Amino acid sequence: MVKRFLSLLNIEISGLHQAAYLLGFFAICSQVLALFRDRMLAYQFGAGNTLDLYYSAFRIPDILFVTVASIVSVSVLIPFLVERFEKGENEAKEFIDSVFTFFFFFIVVVGVVAYIFAPYMMAKLFPRLAAGDSFAHLVSLTRILLLSPAFLGFSNLLASITQMNRRFFIYAISPVLYNIGIIVGIVFLYPRFGLEGLGFGVALGAFLHFFIQIPFIVSQGMFPKFRFPLKLEFIRKIVYTSLPRTLTASSNEIAELFLISIASFFAAGSVAVFNFSFNLQSVPFSIIGVSYSLAAFPTLTRLFTNGNKSEFVEQMINSARHIIFWSVPISVLFVVLRAQIVRTILGTGHFNWDDTRLTAAALALFTISLLAQNMVALFVRSYYSQGKTRTPLIMNVLSALLIIFGSYFLAELFQTNMFFKNFMESILKVSDLSGTVVLMLPLGYSIGLFVNLITHWWGFTWHYPEFSNPVWKTLFQVTGASMIMGFVTYNCLALFDNVFDLNTLFGIFMQGFLSGIVGIISAIIVLILLQSRELAEVWGTLHKKIWKSKIIAPDAELQ
Numbered sequence: 001m002v003k004r005f006l007s008l009l010n011i012e013i014s015g016l017h018q019a020a021y022l023l024g025f026f027a028i029c030s031q032v033l034a035l036f037r038d039r040m041l042a043y044q045f046g047a048g049n050t051l052d053l054y055y056s057a058f059r060i061p062d063i064l065f066v067t068v069a070s071i072v073s074v075s076v077l078i079p080f081l082v083e084r085f086e087k088g089e090n091e092a093k094e095f096i097d098s099v100f101t102f103f104f105f106f107i108v109v110v111g112v113v114a115y116i117f118a119p120y121m122m123a124k125l126f127p128r129l130a131a132g133d134s135f136a137h138l139v140s141l142t143r144i145l146l147l148s149p150a151f152l153g154f155s156n157l158l159a160s161i162t163q164m165n166r167r168f169f170i171y172a173i174s175p176v177l178y179n180i181g182i183i184v185g186i187v188f189l190y191p192r193f194g195l196e197g198l199g200f201g202v203a204l205g206a207f208l209h210f211f212i213q214i215p216f217i218v219s220q221g222m223f224p225k226f227r228f229p230l231k232l233e234f235i236r237k238i239v240y241t242s243l244p245r246t247l248t249a250s251s252n253e254i255a256e257l258f259l260i261s262i263a264s265f266f267a268a269g270s271v272a273v274f275n276f277s278f279n280l281q282s283v284p285f286s287i288i289g290v291s292y293s294l295a296a297f298p299t300l301t302r303l304f305t306n307g308n309k310s311e312f313v314e315q316m317i318n319s320a321r322h323i324i325f326w327s328v329p330i331s332v333l334f335v336v337l338r339a340q341i342v343r344t345i346l347g348t349g350h351f352n353w354d355d356t357r358l359t360a361a362a363l364a365l366f367t368i369s370l371l372a373q374n375m376v377a378l379f380v381r382s383y384y385s386q387g388k389t390r391t392p393l394i395m396n397v398l399s400a401l402l403i404i405f406g407s408y409f410l411a412e413l414f415q416t417n418m419f420f421k422n423f424m425e426s427i428l429k430v431s432d433l434s435g436t437v438v439l440m441l442p443l444g445y446s447i448g449l450f451v452n453l454i455t456h457w458w459g460f461t462w463h464y465p466e467f468s469n470p471v472w473k474t475l476f477q478v479t480g481a482s483m484i485m486g487f488v489t490y491n492c493l494a495l496f497d498n499v500f501d502l503n504t505l506f507g508i509f510m511q512g513f514l515s516g517i518v519g520i521i522s523a524i525i526v527l528i529l530l531q532s533r534e535l536a537e538v539w540g541t542l543h544k545k546i547w548k549s550k551i552i553a554p555d556a557e558l559q
Contacts, residue, residue, distance in 0.1 A: 025172070028287055029176050030175035030176045030178070030179055030286070031282075031283040031286055031287065033176060033179035033180060033183065034179050034279065034283070035279075035280075035283065035345050036183065037179055037182050037183050037186065038276060038279055038280075038345065038346060039345055039346055039348060040183070040186050040187070041054070041186065042276065042346040042347075042348060042349065042350070042351035042355075043348040043349030043350065043351065044186070044190075044349065044350070045272075045350060046269070046272075046349065046350030046351045046352065046355060047269035047272040047273050047276065047351060047355040047358075047359070048268055048269045048272065048350070049132070049134070049268045049269070050134075050195070051269070051271070051272035051275070052129060052264065052268065052269065052270070052271040052272055053129060053134055053137060053138045053141070053195065054141065054195065054198060055260065055271050055272060055274075055275040056122070056125075056126050056129060056138060056260060056264065056271060057122075057138055057141040057142045057145055057199070058145060059125060059142075059257050059260060059261075060114055060118065060121060060122070060142055060145075060146070061114075061142070061145040061146050061148050061149050062149075062253055062256075062257075063250065063253055063254070063257065064107075064110060064111070064114060064146070064149040065148070065149035065152055065153070065253075066246070066249040066250045066252075066253040067246050067249075067250050068106060068107055068110050068149065068153065077099070077156075077157065077160035077238070080095065080234075080237070080238065080241075081095070081096075081160055081161065082301065082302070082305070089221070092222070093221070093222060094227070094231060094234075095231070095234055096157070096161070096222060096224050097224050097225050097226070097227035098227055098230050098231040098234045098235065099157065099224070099234065099235070099238060100154075100157060100224030100225070100226070100227075101224075101226050101227050101228070101230055102230060102235050103153060103154075103157065104226070107149065107150045107153055108150075111146050111149075111150060114146055115143050115146055118139050118142045118143050118146075119135075119139045122135070122138055122139055122142060123135070125257070125261050126138070126261060126264045127264075128264050128265055129264055134195075137194070137195045137196070140195075140196050140199075141195055141196055141198065141199045144196055144199030144200060144202075144203060145199050145202055145203070147203040147206065147207075148202055148203055148205075148206040149206075150206075151203070151206035151207045151209065151210045152206050152209060152210070154210045155174060155206075155209045155210035155213055157224065158210070158213035158214070158217050158224075159171050159174070159213060161216075161217055161220070161222055162213060162216055162217070163297075163298060170212060170213055170216055171213075173212060174208075174209045174212055174213070175209065175286075177205065177208035177209055177211075177212055178205035178206060178208060178209040179205060180205065180208065181201055181202065181203075181204035181205025181206070181207070181208050181209075182198075182201045182202055182204075182205045183201070184201050184204060184205075185197055185198050185199070185200055185201010185202060185204065185205075186198060186201060189201050241389065244389035244390055244392075244393040245384065245389055245392075245393075247393050247397065248380065248389070248392050248393045248396045248397075249396075251393075251396045251397045251399070251400035252396060252399075252400060254400060254404075255399075255400040255403040255404050255445075255448070256278075258404045258407075259274065259403070259404070259407055259441045259444075259445065260274060260275070262407065262408060262411065262441060263438055263441060266435060266437055266438050267434060267435035267438075269355070269435065270435055270438040273355065273358050273359050273362055273435075273438055274362065274438060274441055274442070276342075276346060276359050276362075277342075277359050277360075277362035277363040277365075277366055277442060278362075278366060278442070280341065280342065280345070280359075280363050280366075281334070281363055281366035281367045281370065284326075284327070284330045284331075284334070284367075284370055284374075285370060285373045285374060285377075287326075288323055288326045288327055288330070288370075288374050290377060292319050292322065292323050292374070292377075292378060293319075293374075293377040293378045293380070293381040296315060296316075296319045296378065296381065296382075297381045297384070297385060299315055300312060300315055300316070300381065300382055300385035301385040303315060303385075304385050304386050304387075312385075313464045313466055313467055316378070316382055316460075316464070316467060317467055317470050317471060319378055320375065320378060320467075320471045320474075321470065321471060321474040321533075321534050322534055322537070322538070323371075323374045323375060323378060324371065324375075324471065324474050324475050324478055324534075325474065325478055325532075325534040325535070325538070327370050327371040327374045327375075328371055328475070328478045328479055328482045329478065329481070329482045329485060329520070329523055330370065331367050331368060331370040331371060331482075332482040332483070332485060332486040332489075333485070333486070333489065333516055333519065333520075334363065334364070334367040334370070335364045335367055335368065335486070336486050336489045336490050336493070336515075336519075337489065337493075337512045337515065337516055338360040338361070338363050338364045338367075339356065339357065339360045340493075340508055340509070340511060340512025340515075341360070341363065341512065342356050342359045342360040342363060343356045343360075343505075343508050344505065344508055344509045344512065346359065347505070347508070348505075354433055357429070357430055357433060358430060358433055358435065358436065358438070358439075361428040361429070361430050361436075361439055362438065362439055362441075362442045363442075364428065365428075365439060365442035365443045365445075365446055366442040366445065366446060368446050369445065369446035369449040369450060371453070372446070372449040372450050372452065372453035373449055375453050375456070375457070376449065376452050376453055376456050379392070379456035379457070379459075379460055380392045380396070380456070382460065383460075391459055392456070395452060395455045395456055395459065396452065398451075398452075398455070399448045399449065399451060399452035399455075400448070402447070402448040402451055403444055403445050403447075403448030403449075404444075406444040406447055406448055407440060407441045407443070407444025407445065407448075408444075409444075410440035410443055410444050411437055411440040411441070411444075413440075414436075414437050414439075414440045415437055421436075424436075424439065424440075424443075474532075474533075474534060477527065477530050477532055478527070478532075478534070480526065480530075481523040481526040481527050481530070481532075482523060484522055484523065484526055485519040485520060485522050485523035485526075486519065488518060488519045488522040489515045489516055489518065489519030490515075492514065492515035492518045492519065493511060493512075493515045495515075496510070496511045496514055496515060497511070499511075
């Protein structure tokens, strides 16, 4: 059993679509667990003050992760590792040890500072929560969660080695273990330790995310060790390279921080509604955008480094076409089936029908930007593969500012302009609910991301004008098929309305599931008639058995 598992961990995946689909499959597994996790939280607490505290406690640790831990991010380290391995394994090992030593002491110092000043920072960020009786729990939970960026940072350092060696299986399974740790916290640790037990579960998940990388790294003789004196030339290059990427990644995280801080001023449960809907829309983003951008990144780096510009652009076109092929239909389905999705996944226990409707409306507003999220992830990776960090930095910072100020403006407009308020509530069918102002946050988020997509697309096309035409063709075909699919799905909801008992979980699930299946079939028929190239390529890729890819045997001492 151990041999078989280690063999799976050592599978080498070489094809773009095979790697993307493998990452996508495990992203689905991870997201299923994440949805199960959210369902358990919804059942236990509902959209109320407790979950507002829980989700708010993540803000400082998440900021640390995208700032400090980005020093050892995969996108930063892979180009350096490729260069070092070409010079020999000793050069590579020296580089890895130096990075590990620097990161270890850096994250410890920053973590201790954050631990000490956590009460002050949380009080400034969430004054409404700070005024409540549970502020001590919020601070305690925040401090426990500070373990997470440290473990995830170490995991990223090891993952750069596994990804460079195309061991995507190891990287893909890590988020699954992360969510298992969180679920352990909910089931076993919360009853014993209270809210802090949820934090211990997150820390456990982050440790498992790191731990699964170790066997392969050890087998390659690349497990990092402390090295003194430090090779400061390595550190300077990494910091110089990672700083723009850190600011790029942290701009989105800071935007989310501000949105959650704004939500904390609204009715109790607004932070929970925001996070539940954000987590739901993150499922297709993780499966599509993250999978394709991660799978394409090593190849894009090698092609550009070797001067194969035409193949580099072709790889981008290929990735973009398939991101569009999956993103647009899923976005339409999420908008049409939003109530069925939220009620099926979260509609239990203390999570009532009003919570469902408000979260469903927020989900629809988030999901309209799915294509923008996925494409921006690909464009950012493409710039990083070229060694360009300034362009995505400027674009993402501007997008973050637009998200923050745009969301604040929309919230103010919603509260002061009755015509705009009634118009938005009518479209989203939430006119009879309270606390609807929180919906302006996902709306501002999506607007900012669309602007970000436009600027990234324009910037990439400026340098590679041959990129757009084949991608536009796919976009038009898939959008047309998706609109027909949405129309069919919407009408099927009414058709199945009297077939199933919508007061039961099974009835709601079957109404949405069957309506979605009929809609998907209609989209496939349209794409066949349009002779969709992407549909043919997907069909061909699914016929190849990813698990029969080349397996590298583990070392004897690990068997």
